[in-house]
Amino acid sequence: MDPIQVQGLNHWFGTGEARKQALFDVSLTVARGSLTILMGPSGSGKTTLLTLMGCLREVQDGSVRLLGTELKGADTATQEAMRRRLGFIFQAHNLHESLTARQNVLMGLQVHGRGDPARQDVAVAHLLTLLGLVDRIDYLPANLSGGQKQRVAIARALVANPDVVFADEPTAALDHDSGYLVVRMLKDLGKARGTTTVMVTHDTRILELADRIVTLEDGRIVSDTGVEKVDRKP
Template identity: 40%
Template sequence: MNVLAISGLSYGFRGPQGEVSVLHGLDLAVAPEEIVIVTGPSGSGKSTLLSLAGLLRRPPPGTVHLFGVDVGTAGEAALGALRGRMRFVFQKSYLVAGLTVLENVIASLVALPETNRRFDDIRARRMLENVGLADKVGAYPHQLSGGQQQRVAVARALVALPELLIVDEPTAALDREAARIVVDQIRLLTQTMGCGVLMTTHDDRIMDVATRRLHLADGRLSQPPGEWHAPC
């Protein structure tokens, strides 16, 4: 079953000159183990799409299903259960300033009922090792570079072993090495745990991580320009 299934999704915002339509009958499915990269011009609606797929906005009934559940009609308890199965990485890391690096990552596990508290610490440390930050566990976010903060944000998302990972321009502010670590860890999660990934990016350095690429323009997804596919 798809982790994410979107069909006929239309969405707009109310502006001073009335409703501004952003998505027009958009279709998209993400299966386990897939890394779907969405490109598209600034303002084309990429972040809006991710917010609707990621429970940050309520989509119209019947248009967005997460793990088979209709997000548009689900109640709060069902939405809470869905949130436990997915994680985000944004362009900005949004770490909690008053918590150490290790505590920020452990915080991602606290709400999960099935984790064993005794192992949270070791899981978080292992994940921070994976992103090359073993020596920063006791540091506070302001003591880290932007690239290191973003690697903590990735560790925080991946430590929860999400079934769906939603990633919005994760490497825009990163140097090449940090960008590579970020996408390599994401790829590892899909390959080992079957996570599905929906990611937007402009970053040509990381396009190779995609198992599928789509382009958002005029409110719909299509093949990216420059990748011509012969008609069958």
């Protein structure tokens, strides 16, 4: 079963005369293990669609099935259970300033409730090392650059091996090499573990890594390269 199935999705913001429609009859199916990029101008509905698929907004009209669960009308317990199976990467790193890089990433494991505590620290150190932070593992966020903070946030999202990763401009604070490394890692997770990634970006440097590029304008999908490039592990 495809991990994300969207059908006839509409969404509005505001009430009364200020009510404005942000998405119009959006339908989209995302294959397991794929790296799908959402593009489009500001205000096109990319982030709105991402947050609806990621169980961060209430589905108002239409259907969103995430990992086999219908999100429209889902109760709070169901939504929380779904979010524990996901990884989120946002442009704002949202790190806890009083915790070191290591401790911030450990929180990602504790929130998901996964892993043997005796092995968690090894997994965290390994991931931070892969992201080029071997000499910053025990630094507080105040002593990290913006790009280093973003890489810590990315490690926190990936450390629990989520089924689906939702990323909103994850490379915006990173230089070319670091951004490419992060997206390449997401791509490799799709091949090795079946991790599905949906990413909003304006970063044209990483488009070659995408299995699929979906473009939105004014709340509608206007272009979709399809899923022909998806390389699933046998």
